[in-house]
Amino acid sequence: MSQDAVKLHQIARNYVDSLGSGDFDSIPYAENVELRAPLCPGGSANPLLGKKNLKEVWWSPLPDLVTGVKVIDSYVNNDQTGVTVEFLCNIDSIPCTLRVVDRLTINSKGQITTQENFFDPRDVTNPGWKDT
Numbered sequence: 001m002s003q004d005a006v007k008l009h010q011i012a013r014n015y016v017d018s019l020g021s022g023d024f025d026s027i028p029y030a031e032n033v034e035l036r037a038p039l040c041p042g043g044s045a046n047p048l049l050g051k052k053n054l055k056e057v058w059w060s061p062l063p064d065l066v067t068g069v070k071v072i073d074s075y076v077n078n079d080q081t082g083v084t085v086e087f088l089c090n091i092d093s094i095p096c097t098l099r100v101v102d103r104l105t106i107n108s109k110g111q112i113t114t115q116e117n118f119f120d121p122r123d124v125t126n127p128g129w130k131d132t
Helices: 003-021 051-059
Strands: 029-036 066-076 082-091 096-106 112-118
16 A cells, blocks of 8 residues: 555544544644535535634534544545545434545645535434334
């Protein structure tokens, strides 16, 4: 495995660890990062733009919701410009465990420039939906 691929795997795993520990500032987001996520205002179709906006809109509720994470695996693309990380995310207040896949594009400085989160949000938006 190349050094670039190792670096991308590490960025992805550190991102998940930071999510689990509630440490936004240790995630290497570029200032102009773009995030698409199902639970953002406007959903995945309307990206949040900018590191400050991510912290205020998307991140702010997460430290109180996420009680643990566990990386399953990570995958680097052929161009070694992006990485996808698959993980479990425990939400205690509902309670549920989300199966998440996040795709990250990384620039030459090792910063996340785009992020798209993929998961089924029904456990969050409609708790108990599986029981009906």
